[in-house]
Amino acid sequence: MPELPEVETVRAGLAQHLIGRNILTVTCHRQSLRYPLPDFTPLIDQQIVAVNRRSKYLLFVLDNDQTLVWHLGMTGQFHLLPGLSDSGLHEHVCIALSDGQSLRYRDARRFGYAGLIDSAALLVHPWFATLGPEPLSDDFSSDSLAAVCRGRKAPIKTVIMDAANVVGLGNIYAAESLFRAGIHPARAAGNISKKRLALLTDTIKQVLQEAIKAGGSTISDFVKVDGKPGYFSHSFQVYGRAGEPCLHCGKVIKRITQAGRSSFYCPSCQR
DNA sequence: AAGGTTACCTGCCCGC
DNA sequence: TGCGGGCAGGTAACCT
Numbered sequence: 386m387p388e389l390p391e392v393e394t395v396r397a398g399l400a401q402h403l404i405g406r407n408i409l410t411v412t413c414h415r416q417s418l419r420y421p422l423p424d425f426t427p428l429i430d431q432q433i434v435a436v437n438r439r440s441k442y443l444l445f446v447l448d449n450d451q452t453l454v455w456h457l458g459m460t461g462q463f464h465l466l467p468g469l470s471d472s473g474l475h476e477h478v479c480i481a482l483s484d485g486q487s488l489r490y491r492d493a494r495r496f497g498y499a500g501l502i503d504s505a506a507l508l509v510h511p512w513f514a515t516l517g518p519e520p521l522s523d524d525f526s527s528d529s530l531a532a533v534c535r536g537r538k539a540p541i542k543t544v545i546m547d548a549a550n551v552v553g554l555g556n557i558y559a560a561e562s563l564f565r566a567g568i569h570p571a572r573a574a575g576n577i578s579k580k581r582l583a584l585l586t587d588t589i590k591q592v593l594q595e596a597i598k599a600g601g602s603t604i605s606d607f608v609k610v611d612g613k614p615g616y617f618s619h620s621f622q623v624y625g626r627a628g629e630p631c632l633h634c635g636k637v638i639k640r641i642t643q644a645g646r647s648s649f650y651c652p653s654c655q656r
Numbered sequence: 657a658a659g660g661t662t663a664c665c666t667g668c669c670c671g672c
Numbered sequence: 673t674g675c676g677g678g679c680a681g682g683t684a685a686c687c688t
Contacts (some may be wrong), residue, residue, distance in 0.1 A: 388681060419664070419683080441682075459682055460666080475666085494665045496682060539659060548683085555681050624681095645661060647679080662686075668681085 389520065389553030390596035392441045395463060400436035402465055403445070404482040407432050407483035410594040414477050419458060422478070427451060427501060440552035452504045454512065458496025460651075464489045501506050517550045520589050525551050527583035534574035534582060541577060542570035543644050545589065553593065557624045560649050562589040564623045569655040570648040571641065623649040631639075 400590040411425035427449065435446040443463075445453035465486050472479060478490040478499075490497070502510050517533070518524035519571075534541070544550055546559050554562070563570050565588035568581060577585075622632050627640035631651040641648050 391681075455683080458665095459680070492665095493667065494680090496665070498683095537658085543659080546682095558683060644659085646682095658688100660686100660688080661683090662682105663684105668677090670677090672675090 386544060387441050387461065388555035388558050388596075389441060389595055390558070390600045392443065392457065392553075393398060393438055393597050394600040396436055396438045399443070399463060399465075402486070403436055403482070403488070403641040405432065405434075405435045405626065406486075408447075409481040409483060411481075412479045414472060414479075418477060418492060418495045420500075423501040424523045424557065425478075425501070428453065428480070439519070442512065442642055443553075446504060446557055450504050450580055452502050452507055453499065454502055454507075454510075455490070455499045456497055456512075458492060458494065460493040460494045461490065461497035470483070515549050516552050517548060518552070520551050520553050520593055525586065525590075527579065527586045530582050530586050531579050534577060537574040538645055539574055540571045541568055541574045541585075542648055545585075546644075551589070554589065556595065556646050556648075557621065558589070558592050560624045563591060564651060564655060567655055569652075570643060570650050572656070623651060625649065633640070 408428045408431050411428055413422055413425065416422060428447065431447040431449050431451075433445055434448050435444075437444040437446060441456060443455045443457070445455070457463075465488055467486055469479070469481060469487055472489070473491060475493045475495075476489050476491045477495070480488040480490075482488060488534065490499075498511075500512070507513060518529055530545075530551065534544060537544060542559050542563060545554050545562070546556070560570065562585065566581065566585040568577060568585060623638055626638045627647075627649055629638055631638055631654060632638065634651065634653045636651055636653040638649055639652050641650075
């Protein structure tokens with residue numbers, strides 16, 4: 386699922402169905418995912434008043450001044466099903482709602498995690514305290530990006546994938562943003578002109594916005610009823626295209642490993 | 657102490 | 673057909 390556009394699309398789809406609903410029961414099929422799951426009993430009889438997002442975290446705001454925080458990890462999915470049918474493969478949590486539907490959490494790799502946090506204390510919680518700006522807000526700007534790049538020898542790709550600097554970018558959108566900005570993923574962050582960082586700031590915002598727009602058509606279906614896979618189908622310019630021709634110049638797209646992840650780039654267009 | 661590597665988990669795809 | 677290896681959209685705990 387989950388880079389920012391996917392999480393945002395899931396958020397929007399869930400908000401539509403969950404706001405105003407009450408939670409009747411919560412059933413867990415295992416005690417922990419990446420971390421131990423919280424005690425869900427405080428959720429019982431609470432109303433969901435908002436479904437928000439910060440970084441890649443979904444925030445279910447309850448009317449008891451607590452927030453159910455959920456991270457999808459790599460493979461986490463939420464599905465809304467009519468009624469309380471049997472749990473499917475890798476389904477770990479089932480939340481029964483007052484409208485007769487049930488919200489199911491499924492996660493094959495179990496890298497996802499959840500917590501129940503006092504809403505007032507959300508921003509000081511360790512998951513949130515160190516997060517950088519939202520990329521689509523004015524807090525993320527050429528100035529803020531330049532500030533975190535200054536003096537850094539780390540590759541620009543790892544800098545923009547570090548949530549302390551800007552949240553929401555994963556392996557795909559980092560690669561696509563750098564391609565559009567013409568910046569080589571391995572270039573030292575501190576060695577990029579202010580002007581080029583300003584361009585990168587713009588391409589990050591563009592790419593994420595376009596992805597949210599495109600994601601709406603596919604992933605919202607997935608949230609709807611019976612959970613069709615609904616994978617985000619976007620035409621990537623470099624991600625996953627190693628060995629294929631660059632759509633801009635025709636040179637062969639390369640793949641390198643950075644921080645244990647694949648990076649894709651055009652050796653001619655990106656410097 | 658910044659920067660790099662590894663681990664957490666299951667599934668899938670590819671080559672032998 | 674079966675099996676092993678490598679890889680997968682995230683995060684954080686380790687090393688150096």
